[in-house]
Amino acid sequence: MLVKQLDSNQLAQRDASEKELVALGADVLEHLPVVNNRTPAEVRNRLTRVRAALLKIAVEAATRPATVSLDGEMNVLEALKKITEQTGNAFVDYRERFNQEEKNPKIKVSLEKVPFWQALDTVLDAAELSLYDYDDEASALAFTNRDGAALKRTGQAFYSGLFRLEPSRIEAVRNLKNPASRSLRLTVDVAWEPRPIVLQQPLAEVEAKDEKTSWNSMGAKVNWSFPSKGPTPGSKWIFR
Structure with a gap:
């Protein structure tokens, strides 16, 4: 109905329909009709704008950093499990591969809607853990015990959205x-x-x-x- 109204005789209705389509969010993208030579010029132009606006919304949502909220005392594996539940970011313990002691120390943290990387660095530092950069995991982060001479992760990096540099x-x-x-x-x-x-x-x-x-x-x-x-x-x- 809204797509049909993009070709309405009334400018106000065309404008309103375009705004409503954008307001419905990125899920609408897959339902938008394919533009072809038969598509009226007015509808083609408006659908192009709608699609561009929805793609921008989708990209912003996909690249927005996940946030973490943790408070109190808990063991580190429990903390990592909660981070996974809140962010969808999984972890794999590589300590057995390197014959490292698989400790599960208690840590005390207070994080309220902290971006993922800052939260993870805080948790890893509290448990004297670090990430292993050369893992073969396709969709998870591998962690090991932190080398005794290695610096803590907090204070060493820059954060930008999804990224840690x-x-x-x-x-x-x-x-x-x-x-x-x-x-x-x-x-x-x-x-x-x-x-x-x-x-x-x-x-x-x-x-x-x-x-x-x-x-x-x-x-x-x-x-x-x-x-x-x-x-x-x-x-x-x-x-x-």
């Missing part, structure tokens, strides 16, 4: 025979929530920048090479 290595190289030949390489570990989502980001559109300079990725290599004139000391990096 942590600088893990910085390498500066200068050729002593040719002072003009120098390079700076920053390695950033990027993790995202493992719940079922689909994200596509062409690497050519990924950009890194500091206060003065920006760099675009060149080609399809994940390992970027930046110009020899690296960021100035104290610079803040932004990856997007």
Whole structure:
């Protein structure tokens, strides 16, 4: 009915129907008719706008970070189970694979609607656990005991929506025979929530920048090479 009213003789009714379709939310997308050469121009234009608006709503919902609420004293496995129940993000214990002691210590936390990654880092640190970056899980995060010399996870990363970004290595190289030949390489570990989502980001559109300079990725290599004139000391990096 609403789609038919997009071709109404009355402008007010066409506008109202378009707004109502958008207000129904992203679930309407699969029910919208396919636009073809027979579709009236007015309906085609309005359906295109409706579809674009609903896709934007769907993307925002899918990429919105999950939140966690935990309060009180509980063992860490119970805390991880509650995080899974609240976010859909699953965990796998890899400690047996590495012959590590499978402790289940009690932790005390107070988290109220905290984004997933900040909440997880808090829980893992409280139990002296860490994530294993080289697991073979398709839709879960693997955890192990934290190495005794490793830093805590909190305070080491930047958070942006679904993503956790942590600088893990910085390498500066200068050729002593040719002072003009120098390079700076920053390695950033990027993790995202493992719940079922689909994200596509062409690497050519990924950009890194500091206060003065920006760099675009060149080609399809994940390992970027930046110009020899690296960021100035104290610079803040932004990856997007």
